[in-house]
Amino acid sequence: MHKDIRTKREREKELVSEMIALYCRKQHGRNGLCPECEALVAYAGQRSDKCPFMETKTFCSNCKVHCYKPEMREKIRAVMRFSGPRMIFRRPVTALRHVLEVKKEKKRLEMCDET
Numbered sequence: 538m539h540k541d542i543r544t545k546r547e548r549e550k551e552l553v554s555e556m557i558a559l560y561c562r563k564q565h566g567r568n569g570l571c572p573e574c575e576a577l578v579a580y581a582g583q584r585s586d587k588c589p590f591m592e593t594k595t596f597c598s599n600c601k602v603h604c605y606k607p608e609m610r611e612k613i614r615a616v617m618r619f620s621g622p623r624m625i626f627r628r629p630v631t632a633l634r635h636v637l638e639v640k641k642e643k644k645r646l647e648m649c650d651e652t
């Protein structure tokens with residue numbers, strides 16, 4: 538079980554950093570990460586490491602405890618908006634799996650809300 542959680546964490550971090558890298562390359566025109574985006578990757582990784590809900594949630598975008606501070610949250614949202622749809626072409630399997638997991642989880646969360 539613990540191994541699964543660790544894999545999930547690693548997978549999340551990997552996906553996030555890839556999305557940030559793509560965003561930076563297209564938006565900031567850099568080859569490699571600019572300092573700002575590098576800080577964002579580090580921050581996102583830290584949040585994933587500390588997240589106490591990793592076992593029950595699938596992804597931070599679904600998380601009800603918004604553990605990102607507002608400034609970082611804005612940045613990561615811009616990254617998701619930009620890179621999210623593009624990831625489907627770059628990493629179809631990863632992206633599709635993510636979409637399915639998020640959908641499944643949203644359903645579960647909605648059910649929780651009703652009680």
Ligand SMILES: [Zn+2]
Pocket residue numbers: 560561562565567570571572573574575
């Ligand atoms: Zn950048």
